[in-house]
Amino acid sequence: MRTLDLPSSRATVSVSIIDSTACAYNLPCANLFWPPFKGLHTLDICSYAFLLRHGTGDECRHVLFDLGIRKDWQNLVPSMVSRLKEWDATIKVETHVADIMQKQGLDLARIEAIVWSHLHWDHTGDPSTFPPTTKLIVGPGVKDRYMPGWPKVDDAGFRESDIANRQVVGLESEDFDKTVGGFKAHDYFGDGSLYLLDAPGHALGHLNALARTSAEPESFVFLTADSVHLGGEIRLSDALPLPDPVEVPGIVPCPCPAADLTNIHPLHSATKPFLGLDPSFPEHLEDAEHTIELIQKFDADERVFVIFSHDTSIYDVVDFFPNTADDWRLKDWKKRGMWTFLTHLQKTARAD
DSSP: OOOOOOOOOSOOOEEEEEOOOEEEEEEEOTTTBSSOOTTOOEEEEEOOEEEEEESSGGGOEEEEEOOBSOTTGGGSOHHHHHHHHHHTOEEEEOSOHHHHHHHTTOOGGGEEEEEOSOOOHHHHOOGGGSOTTSEEEEOTTHHHHHTTOBTTSTTOSSBGGGSTTOOEEEOOGGGOOEEETTEEEEESSSSSSEEEEEOOSSSTTOEEEEEEEEETTEEEEEEOTTSOSSGGGTOSOSSSOOOSSBOOTTOSSSSBOHHHHHTTSTTOOSSSOSOOBOTTSSSSHHHHHHHHHHHHHHHTSTTEEEEOTTOGGGTTTSOOTTSOSTTTTTTTHHHHHTTTHHHHHHHHHHHO
């Protein structure tokens, strides 16, 4: 089903999902969702980064979207380290994203830009591990509000040393001069292959990305960053109701009657998301909810594979860097990963 009128182009990018080796356990989520979901008190998350490649050979341009969690997370800004300790969270990061790429033979000097979807600790990684020739791109309002970082800006979520001697490009409203699926969009390469999307709500200057991975048949990968944390925030919807039965690994019984799952839904609905946003969580609730509504349309479109930065439920569905996500349609990732989040929600509800 096609739910969107997306701009056409023959230009594409190659997308790789990078397993950043970062995991955070026991993160409190009581203030994330409303109404509360039975038993959902903490979250265990991963944190993906994404490599976007445009062109081939010596002409290939490389862009990173997010960097996950820095390996030396104890060197986050002091306020964030204190908060993680207060949460009694466990953070495990085996290596920097830069090291992962070098081990696969990629010269870091070829990375032209790092895009920070936003400035939260589990996305910014450590840009200082990249050459100073790699520029940093941030969303609307971020550069004026938070640069040059802590300690000069007390509430910045990154250190001044993280971005020292690096060009920082702050995208502003006039840079988003296209419209794609209801989002204000910046055509990064100028040929319709990669759009950076103004996706407000979660945090100041929050960005999503839409990458065209094939022209015929059309296919796209949509990167939500933190506009969506769990699949239950955008699923279910009128365009994507709960199937009956549901058949995914770990669901009980398998196949599972839809009625069993609507029984654990806070609203007992087959067409509304399992998880609503708590008003205290996003920076701007109405903007965050509108962004989710737009993403739902992409999620319902057969041409678009939507991926959330912290989605552990698709570990066994997708391939990771150095492999690409370009042939996700051929591998049926959308169908295989669409309802995997339900296994965790069902276990959570039963355990409470």
